[in-house]
Amino acid sequence: MGDPIPDHVPREMVSDFSLFTSPGMQRVSNGDPHGAAARVHAGPPVFYSLHNTRDGRGTWLRTRAKDQRKVLQDPDTFSSNRSIFASALGDDWPLIPLELDPPAHGIFRSLLNPLFSPKRVMALEASIRAQAITIVEKISVSGKSCEVMKDFAIPFTVGVFLQFLGLPNERLDVFVGWAKALLHGDKVQRSAAARSILEFIDELAALRRKEPAGDFMTFVVQAQIDSRLLAENEVRGIGVLLFVAGLDTVAAAIGFDLAHLARNPKDQNLLRSEPERIVLATEELLRAYSTVQMIRVATKDIDFEGAPIRKGDYVCCATMIANRDPAEFEDPNVIDLAREDNCHTAFAAGPHRCLGSHLARREIIIGLEEWLSHIPHFRIKEGTAPITHGGHVFGIENLVLEWS
Template sequence: MGDPVLAMNDGNSAPAHVPAELVIPFDFHSDPLFKTDPFEAVRWQHENAPRIFYSPTHYLLPGCWIVTKAEDIRYVLQSPEIFSSRGQVGFSSLIGENWDLVPLELDPPHHAPLRGLLNPLFSPKEVAKMDAGVREAASRLIAKIEGGKECEFVSTFAQPFPVSVFLQLLGLPLEEMPMFLEWEAGLLKSFSAETRVKSIRSIVDYLRGAIQQRRENPGTDLISFSVQAEIDGRKLTEDEIIGICFLLFIGGLDTVASSLGFHFHYLATHPELQAKLRADRSLIPAAVEEFLRLYSIVISHRRVTQDTEIGGVLLKAGDWVSVPTFNASRDPAEFSNPNDFDLDRAANRHVAFSYGPHRCIGSHLARREFVVAYNEILDRIPPFRIKEGTEVRTNGGAVFGIDEMHLAWD
């Protein structure tokens, strides 16, 4: 595909207030590059695109503004009074229901109390208590592959490692992981409306059953916490409980797994960095931050609540705005050589975990999972590379990821 900036249409498929020269059809999944390198597929957005443009062919929405600069992305993410989170994912509406993902789809003043309820569960202090369980999950999976000379990294480690950690937190059975991953793929990686609806319904029905079980026999897991929690002396509503549980469920299934694929692809293709981290493990936290910047993978959305401007461009109430985290984390105005890995990069202000009031609630746990994964694999797997004769398959969409990657070692 040629540079999308040069493939502008006449503006007829966009609202009247959108200048024709800012209409650029782009859907974040159909370009063939998304199958091999999604970050190359969007590179033009932070190198050769307008500050903001409008795509009438957005993969989830009928039309959407796409922001390309870090300054503007931070502005959108920290201005909920102008850019609302309500309905930004819209899972419940697809099955004829009307609950929000909590607290992701809540705006002030409703957001703060529920966010405040959940924040302590993922504080650095609480994450430190999870360390043994995180290490055990990684160790158990590595034990299955360390005796061989190759593995398909996504299915043997990148997916089951963070998912097993979160299933323990939710009190859900590890043996049902394949079913959960099938639902996750249908929900987040399918572009079929029918498949997405089927996956949402399966997850909701399952979680409602788990919620009812916790009411009858509460435990110490996060679903039990949601069932028993109170705000200002009241129990959470049914919609709040399913909104929390659904968000925790999908949050634990995908983003860390997708990130691990990109991180270890880079290590497999850059043996000098792999050797450096093997020799000096104190460098791993800095490497994690740089990988998070280089491979910011999430696209989120906001709805404009009042007429406003970004870079002198009029956005009208009701418009949708897409804020790709990779556009902020690879903005050349923020980072020198933004498409390169720099272990010594200072002031690494990436937005891999979003920004503002909806900054990722699980960021401390995710960082811990990355550090544990690096250390455990470097401890027990010899220097690894991409297996000769195999292809790395990737995907675009709401969360960029690697679907298949074969590693080999001597």
């Protein structure tokens, strides 16, 4: 599995820890992948993880938040250009702006930033809240338990994002299936999902060139850079990235948050009695239950903070590890919903800080507010156990909650 240990990697720096395969990372009932990831802080601040990508490649892994920030803020040395989606199809084009490096990154980021600005998110707040209320009211009148991911987190967050993109909500299950196969499936499943997503984005772009509408894809096909329309692969790169980004990560965050509140009645009671604390609590939950790891590719040979990194080496910056760093957070494995000055990196750092962070944050806050205001005190249903997993994006499934 994967490549042998590269010649330049000292054997004493090699570890079998992996965010995909180590204990607590595989699909297990009542798992704690975040706690499992945090245990690396008992060891060295950098090591070479032998099998730390979906295809089993080795990566350097930085455990300290300050070292991860140095990597993420230095795109000249640590590139984002991996064409990870296109490579599943045998192609070579970047997800935009995620896999672009400066200066091209800044050009496309400036084009897209206004669509995700705080002002734009505020304008969407009423419709986001309406979607949350509709779903949670249906849950509250239909019984005294539900499977949170299937019944609430996924329909809510994906519904918001499909509305944002101008996509049909009735295909939600199909879209989510593609995203799960792409992010968590095997090689064959990833390739098939990638092709389905690409065909859908290409068809939507072609339709919007002929029949413009007031939606995201119309904006993309009509946008101009340097007085020219975007090329086909540029439209693809933007469309695919935003399509995939909205289908998994925010739903997973809400799932982990509700699982925490179900297991911690004091925290649940606190947010019920003082709902104004939800905004602050959301930042702590983002810190404690971060879901994404970033990979960068070294553009040159460099001895970086004790690691002999060579051109082409992968460097992993895992948010769930940085955000449990004892050098940055007091009692990092204690989830303190009153924690202030919470400088977490759940949305990454540097020029590639998450484009949709404002939208994601508001979705989580609104989702928690409406769930807590409509659903009585809840707990994990007796006889059930949520299933968690690590990987490129951490996730939770089979989260069955019940209430009186």
